[in-house]
Amino acid sequence: MEETETQGHLLWIHYMDALYYASVGAREPARDAVRRALAVRPEIAEMQALGRALADPEAEGPVDVTPFIVGAR
Helix, strand or coil: CCHHHHHHHHHHHHHHHHHHHHHHCCHHHHHHHHHHHHHHCCCCHHHHHHHHHCCCCCCCCCCCCHHHCCCCC
């Protein structure tokens, strides 16, 4: 498997984890998944935006992840 293919798989896993965890209100695991996704591809605008939405450590509860889904706009 090529490195770019492996990176693509890792990105997809972390991206889906971030969306899932944010949508169910598990904010710390969501932040971890965002960090991991951005470590693979730091230019992904949706992950950057989700990271900003999750930045407040005092915020609680689910996040509407619709704006962070690639191609949903």
